[in-house]
Every structure is written in structure tokens, then in C-alpha cells.
Amino acid sequence: MLHNLTISVIGPGAMGEAIVGGLLRQALVGADQLLVSHPREERRRELAARYGVQTSHDNVAAAHWGRVVIFAVKPQQLGRVLDPLRGTLRDDDLAISVIAGAKIYDFAHALEHPAVVRSMPNTPATIGEGMTVWTAAAEVSEQQRGWARTILGSLGHELYVDSENYLDMATAINGTGPAYVFLMMEAMIDAGVHLGLSRRISEELVLQTMLGSVRYAQQSSAHPAQLRNGVTSPGGTTSAALSELERGGMRTVLADAIWAAYRRSVELGKAR
Structure with a gap:
């Protein structure tokens, strides 16, 4: 070619x-x-x-x-x-x-x-x-x-x-998206250190968990919500953790971040 x-x-x-x-x-x-x-x-x-x-x-x-x-x-x-x-x-x-x-x-x-x-x-x-x-x-x-x-x-x-309209939307998801993932990695690693793990162990646990979860999702035909439910036992550790994430508004904050990235991409286009 x-x-x-x-x-x-x-x-x-x-x-x-x-x-x-x-x-x-x-x-x-x-x-x-x-x-x-x-x-x-x-x-x-x-x-x-x-x-x-x-x-x-x-x-x-x-x-x-x-x-x-x-x-x-x-x-x-x-x-x-x-x-x-x-x-x-x-x-x-x-x-x-x-x-x-x-x-x-x-x-x-x-x-x-x-x-x-x-x-x-x-x-x-x-x-x-x-x-x-x-x-x-x-x-x-x-x-x-x-x-x-x-x-x-x-x-x-x-x-x-x-349609070119999708490019600003894509910028907010795939273009900026690695930063969201890296921030989550950083927060999880720091939390592991705070619990008492060494930084090396905490980092290895987080990186492989992220990698494995993505590959599992790619190979599965299930919706991410179904995969999440499969990890969540009633009254268990995952349920307790997810309750805190929902209470902290993680979905809303992430959605707001993606919209902010989208608006900034549109602004950059208008600035020229």
C-alpha cells in the first residue's frame, strides 16, 4: 500500500x-x-x-x-x-x-x-x-x-x-482517555501504599489488574455492568467499595470531565 x-x-x-x-x-x-x-x-x-x-x-x-x-x-x-x-x-x-x-x-x-x-x-x-x-x-x-x-x-x-463531528467527541474519550486511566492507577497505587503495601507491590497489583480487566472485557461478550456484577457479592468487599465510589459521584465526575475535554476540543477548533 x-x-x-x-x-x-x-x-x-x-x-x-x-x-x-x-x-x-x-x-x-x-x-x-x-x-x-x-x-x-x-x-x-x-x-x-x-x-x-x-x-x-x-x-x-x-x-x-x-x-x-x-x-x-x-x-x-x-x-x-x-x-x-x-x-x-x-x-x-x-x-x-x-x-x-x-x-x-x-x-x-x-x-x-x-x-x-x-x-x-x-x-x-x-x-x-x-x-x-x-x-x-x-x-x-x-x-x-x-x-x-x-x-x-x-x-x-x-x-x-x-462525520467530523465525532472527532471532538473522540478526543474526549480516546485522545484524553489515557489520562483518566493513569489518574485512577495513581490513586489506586497510592491507596495501596496507604494500606501498608510497598509501592513496588502496589504498583504491580494495580497495573496487572488493569491490564487483565481490559483483556477480560475485550474477550467477553458481556456488558461492563454484567462484568462488574460478577465481581460483586452481596455484602462483600467489592460491594462496600462500589458504594463509596457511587456516593462520591465517580460516574458524574467522570462524565463531567469528558464533557470538559469535549468543550475544550471545540474551543481549540474555534480559536483558529
Whole structure:
């Protein structure tokens, strides 16, 4: 699918590097098909040494070089990055955004180029276990959609949606979601230490419990509520714990957090 396709990554931070690493790890491209553009020489040297890819400090040159140009800069930097690139992409080039809140229209307008894919990956992509939701402008060809699916699939799992409206919603779930999980991990580990466990033991118990629970849920056909009921004996320890979580409003607080992330994603899109 990506044979001889040249791919530029503008802004290779954690997510940009994850794409480079995923493509090479799965042997979807060779290192000579990848170019990363970053303003800091130290970062360019680091990526060249680690992956053997070509590097540049010039985003315009990078945009000219790649048939697929992936934008992985911070949302606040996007306007400054896009403005000099207006009109640089060729008709058959594809732009892919992995930037929270960045709308397809804004990309297409700023670049004067209609073939844009918008996506929202998450940080587990760095180990090939990410969840990426994406959509494409109507002008993106079937071949280009295939490129996008393969590139984003190198991060783990990918899910295409037919409406851009879902991207801000996805940002609040899969994009921001790892932070919710990490916070819960942190709280459980700290509670274990408070009970008297060593931090090493508490951390091992929590991480494997989280991992096992997710894998169990993936392999089960049961609803999460059924799985939870299966752990909960009347008058038992789990029942006592769940009563405290419900009394503390965990569901409401988590729902409010997800709505806050969604609203912020919408705000970031309107800010440009």
C-alpha cells in the first residue's frame, strides 16, 4: 500500500515519532521514505540516529518532499506552521492532521489544498497499542484513504467515522482517555501504599489488574455492568467499595470531565 510513498512528518514530538516508529516497526515503509521536520537540531539528530530517517529544519521543503504530509505540532503552533505552507502541496498530495481540535476546513483553507484527513490518536500509540479515530474530506481519494488507514493503523487500532463531528467527541474519550486511566492507577497505587503495601507491590497489583480487566472485557461478550456484577457479592468487599465510589459521584465526575475535554476540543477548533 505504501510502496515508494514518501511521507513527511512536521512536528515529530511524541505522536509524530510514534508514527515513524510504527511504520518502520511494521516494515510498511523504509527509512528512506520518511522525512521529519523539526526546528531543533538536537531533536533532528536524535531521530536520525534512532530511526535512520531524513531530517530537515525547513517545513516548506518537507511539505514539497512528501506525498503524504503529517502534521503533529501542538494546537497552539498550528497557525504559525500552516501559513508559510499555503499552496505548497501538489494536487495528488495528502495532508493528515493528528492535532486536537484542528478542523478539516481550517487545514484545507490554510493550505489551499482540499485533500485532508483529520485524526485523533492517543499516547498508547507509542507502543503500537493506540486507538485512532479519523475521518476524511470528500476530496480524499480512495487510494489516499488507503494510505491514511495504513499509516494510522501502524499506531494500533484505527476507526473511520463518516462525520467530523465525532472527532471532538473522540478526543474526549480516546485522545484524553489515557489520562483518566493513569489518574485512577495513581490513586489506586497510592491507596495501596496507604494500606501498608510497598509501592513496588502496589504498583504491580494495580497495573496487572488493569491490564487483565481490559483483556477480560475485550474477550467477553458481556456488558461492563454484567462484568462488574460478577465481581460483586452481596455484602462483600467489592460491594462496600462500589458504594463509596457511587456516593462520591465517580460516574458524574467522570462524565463531567469528558464533557470538559469535549468543550475544550471545540474551543481549540474555534480559536483558529
